[in-house]
Amino acid sequence: MDRDFLQRAIDLASAGVARGEGGPFGALIVCGGQVIAEGWNRVVACTDPTAHAEIVAIRAACARLERFKLDGCILYTSSEPCPMCLSAAYWAGVQRIVFASPRAAAAAIGFCDDDLYCELALPQEARSIPTQHLPLPGSDAPLRAWSDNPDRVKY
Amino acid sequence: MDRDFLQRAIDLASAGVARGEGGPFGALIVCGGQVIAEGWNRVVACTDPTAHAEIVAIRAACARLERFKLDGCILYTSSEPCPMCLSAAYWAGVQRIVFASPRAAAAAIGFCDDDLYCELALPQEARSIPTQHLPLPGSDAPLRAWSDNPDRVKY
Numbered sequence: 623m624d625r626d627f628l629q630r631a632i633d634l635a636s637a638g639v640a641r642g643e644g645g646p647f648g649a650l651i652v653c654g655g656q657v658i659a660e661g662w663n664r665v666v667a668c669t670d671p672t673a674h675a676e677i678v679a680i681r682a683a684c685a686r687l688e689r690f691k692l693d694g695c696i697l698y699t700s701s702e703p704c705p706m707c708l709s710a711a712y713w714a715g716v717q718r719i720v721f722a723s724p725r726a727a728a729a730a731i732g733f734c735d736d737d738l739y740c741e742l743a744l745p746q747e748a749r750s751i752p753t754q755h756l757p758l759p760g761s762d763a764p765l766r767a768w769s770d771n772p773d774r775v776k777y
Numbered sequence: 778m779d780r781d782f783l784q785r786a787i788d789l790a791s792a793g794v795a796r797g798e799g800g801p802f803g804a805l806i807v808c809g810g811q812v813i814a815e816g817w818n819r820v821v822a823c824t825d826p827t828a829h830a831e832i833v834a835i836r837a838a839c840a841r842l843e844r845f846k847l848d849g850c851i852l853y854t855s856s857e858p859c860p861m862c863l864s865a866a867y868w869a870g871v872q873r874i875v876f877a878s879p880r881a882a883a884a885a886i887g888f889c890d891d892d893l894y895c896e897l898a899l900p901q902e903a904r905s906i907p908t909q910h911l912p913l914p915g916s917d918a919p920l921r922a923w924s925d926n927p928d929r930v931k932y
Contacts, residue, residue, distance in 0.1 A: 632918065671835065671846070671847075671932065708860075709893055718906065721911070731920050739897065751872070756877060758877045760787060761878045769887075
């Protein structure tokens with residue numbers, strides 16, 4: 623089963639490349655042996671840097687299931703997820719992740735996924751995008767308002 | 778200027794909480810002193826686990842500018858970006874990031890951003906979501922097809 627779903631993710635990647643929609647990556651969300659959603663990289667087609675295959679598939683699965691958690695779902699992806707997509711899988715709470723090509727294969731054709739993992743592990747002041755912590759007096763107000771609301775929805 | 782834009786991000790966070798649309802987070806994309814796009818957390822309203830304030834703002838800015846890179850743009854965000862949002866900022870290539878509340882403030886009210894940074898730094902086999910590398914014979918075919926295409930669009 624894993625092999626069939628993973629092959630489908632690879633096929634989606636190939637189809638996306640053939641259409642020139644973005645990078646060579648495809649993904650599926652599967653629940654109970656059923657494909658809930660498919661995705662492929664559409665960064666170029668959608669002019670959206672977040673439209674990676676896994677993000678597209680996760681968003682489509684959540685839209686279809688009308689919930690923001692993918693408990694019990696498996697993410698199949700043609701290549702090892704970048705940190706953005708891996709984090710999205712955590713926020714979605716998928717049960718398991720299966721991927722085919724390792725990040726080194728994407729790095730070999732010029733994708734920066736591996737560099738990005740290194741970058742995230744650096745202390746803030748060492749990162750390549752300058753990042754500034756600017757405390758403002760009221761910055762915790764929304765956090766407190768959320769925390770104090772007994773009807774808040776956790777995610 | 779930084780303070781004004783950052784305060785606007787905090788105000789967006791508060792407004793989003795008041796409407797119950799998601800977590801207490803807001804963000805702006807600014808270019809040349811102009812606000813290009815605003816975002817706030819809409820995870821609950823959109824049943825989309827990727828609808829963090831920064832992702833919403835980055836997607837909206839790219840849609841508005843009709844490009845998948847945000848060169849020369851600044852990301853202002855009410856709280857320190859989670860790894861998903863920080864990675865999205867890298868993929869978008871923003872020039873600079875400014876945030877108000879540190880990740881510890883979000884952790885104090887139950888958000889897992891800080892844990893997620895730790896999780897991503899772990900080797901794959903130590904992570905809490907089981908992740909399997911399953912090599913398939915044709916898994917590099919889409920990568921090769923992309924790399925061999927002289928008309929490919931890099932991002």
